[in-house]
Amino acid sequence: MRIAYLAAGAGGMYCGSCIHDNAAAAALQQLGHEVALLPTYTPLRTDEEGVSDPQLFYGAVGVYLRHRSGFFRRLPRPLARLLDRRGLIRWAARVGGATDPAGLGGLTLDVLRGERGAQSAELDRLVEWLAASFRPDVVQITNSLLLGLARRIKERLGVPVIVGLQGEDLFIEQLAEPARGLVVAELRARAADADLFLAPSRYYARHMAGLLGQDPSRMRVVPLGIRLDGHGEPAVEPGRPPTIGYLARVCPEKGLHRLVDAFLGLAAMPGSEARLRVAGYLGARDRDYWQAQHRRLAEAGLGARVDFLGEIGRDEKIRFLRSLDVLCVPSTYREAKGLYALEALANGVPVVLPDHGSLPELVADTGGGVLVPPDSTAELVAALRRLLDDPEERRRLGRQGRQGVHARRGAAAMARATAEVYHELVAPLSRKAERSA
Numbered sequence: 001m002r003i004a005y006l007a008a009g010a011g012g013m014y015c016g017s018c019i020h021d022n023a024a025a026a027a028l029q030q031l032g033h034e035v036a037l038l039p040t041y042t043p044l045r046t047d048e049e050g051v052s053d054p055q056l057f058y059g060a061v062g063v064y065l066r067h068r069s070g071f072f073r074r075l076p077r078p079l080a081r082l083l084d085r086r087g088l089i090r091w092a093a094r095v096g097g098a099t100d101p102a103g104l105g106g107l108t109l110d111v112l113r114g115e116r117g118a119q120s121a122e123l124d125r126l127v128e129w130l131a132a133s134f135r136p137d138v139v140q141i142t143n144s145l146l147l148g149l150a151r152r153i154k155e156r157l158g159v160p161v162i163v164g165l166q167g168e169d170l171f172i173e174q175l176a177e178p179a180r181g182l183v184v185a186e187l188r189a190r191a192a193d194a195d196l197f198l199a200p201s202r203y204y205a206r207h208m209a210g211l212l213g214q215d216p217s218r219m220r221v222v223p224l225g226i227r228l229d230g231h232g233e234p235a236v237e238p239g240r241p242p243t244i245g246y247l248a249r250v251c252p253e254k255g256l257h258r259l260v261d262a263f264l265g266l267a268a269m270p271g272s273e274a275r276l277r278v279a280g281y282l283g284a285r286d287r288d289y290w291q292a293q294h295r296r297l298a299e300a301g302l303g304a305r306v307d308f309l310g311e312i313g314r315d316e317k318i319r320f321l322r323s324l325d326v327l328c329v330p331s332t333y334r335e336a337k338g339l340y341a342l343e344a345l346a347n348g349v350p351v352v353l354p355d356h357g358s359l360p361e362l363v364a365d366t367g368g369g370v371l372v373p374p375d376s377t378a379e380l381v382a383a384l385r386r387l388l389d390d391p392e393e394r395r396r397l398g399r400q401g402r403q404g405v406h407a408r409r410g411a412a413a414m415a416r417a418t419a420e421v422y423h424e425l426v427a428p429l430s431r432k433a434e435r436s437a
Contacts, residue, residue, distance in 0.1 A: 001422060003028060003035045004136035006126075006146065007052065009042030011060075013249070013281040014311060016339045017166045020200075021142055022046040023227050027415030036134050038126075040146065047314035048227055057126045058111070058119065059084035066118045067110045073118055077125065105179020108171075112186045114148030123149060127156045138422045140198070143168045144212065148186075150193035160425035163194040165208045165219075167336035170253060172211075188213040195425050198418070200224040201358030204336040220421045223365065224337050224358075225414030228406055230314070231346035234398065235322040241273040241305075242388040245324035245349070247317070247340045248331075250282040250290050255330035255354070258380065260293045262330075265381040266388075267302055274388060276302075279309040279320050321347045325394055326387050328352040330372075330380060331359075338362050341369065342409055345401030350394055352383050365408060368401015 005028075007021040022044060025037040029051065037044070037051050040058040044050060062083035065072040072080075110117045130136060130153065139153055140162045150161040175183060191197075191212045197219050199205035205219035244263065248254040256278065263276050276297075282290055290308075297306050312320060321327070327344035334357030341351045341362055351369035353359040363369040370387065372379045387394050 001033045002136045004139045005037045007142045009039050009044050011042050014047050018044045019046045023411045026051045027411040056084050067107045105175040112148040115152045137426050147190040160195040162196050165199045200337050201361050203358045222417040225409045225411045226342045228410045234348045241275050243275045243325050245327045246278045248280045248329045250280050251286045253333050255332045258330040261377045262380040275305045277307045279312050281311045324349050330354050346405045348398035348402040350397035366401045366404030368397050
């Protein structure tokens, strides 16, 4: 099967959606499918071997300038392509890291309007390339914020279009009104252009069916999976203090401040020697947030018991995870995926997670963690203390979690389930073509 997979780059940071899309495309290729992983906005940055195409569609600089001015919408293609030079894209990624999402409603709406919007020339370029150079059997779009591409692709290519769902609801919720309402209305109008939607969890399928105004029968669930090679057992370090880890973007939405609250509570208990290790991308917009958390820890005399590693690559990430006794990311919003939890469990590290979003499904499927009420610091402290004080229970949960991830949550399993959804749509077209021949 020939699969065109349109992904969205996240500028200069390692992005869970980029890692997921790259892993899915690579695993589909290993199954024998021909996959063109096509980046949009910025090149994909993943901590694994990248399989994306070197060319870029909907380059971030061009998208912004076309949104702002009709002059750039009328540029001849050779000149328009200059806007996708890597130096400009890298600059845009740095600037974008400090941008408040609330102000991006107009640009988001512009892309969603597809053939009726300011990006119509770039949409034509993409469709022409697909028709002339790749001729896919099916097209997957990474998330619903790119639904504006679907109608023109279907009209020109006559192939099924599947739209992934990857946590875009958080971005939509952060948009300022009236743009947020207009974006939701356009999403609902454009949703009919997709043949099916692909969600990483049952929770997110239900949630997005409601947001998009779609019948749940149009949703398919393919559980999140990760590349498994390289993941192993937690490192055995005699005498190491009990260690809690956080692995996610450093921002309020991921709840680092809640973990700091709990760590302060743990440290105040008699005999506590717990350490905290924090790793993840820190953008310009969230530097004040991290400094505030760091000050709280320093003022409590805990600065020497906290390590901040910042953004880390795959090998360093695996070493980081193996240095932990438990991973905790107490996100304040309802997670669609929870990639960090699968990565911890793949290394036998149990997780403590909030009981909302897709995370209860992940814990139930792997058996490798503990759920706590999302807003209770006392419950979070108690859960962390129980695991830190009970090495046998930690090993049991870590062992179950590792077995569950390796048995059911690998990239190969994710790719097989995804291919089944593709065949559901492609097979009837193939039979129709055979009858017409």
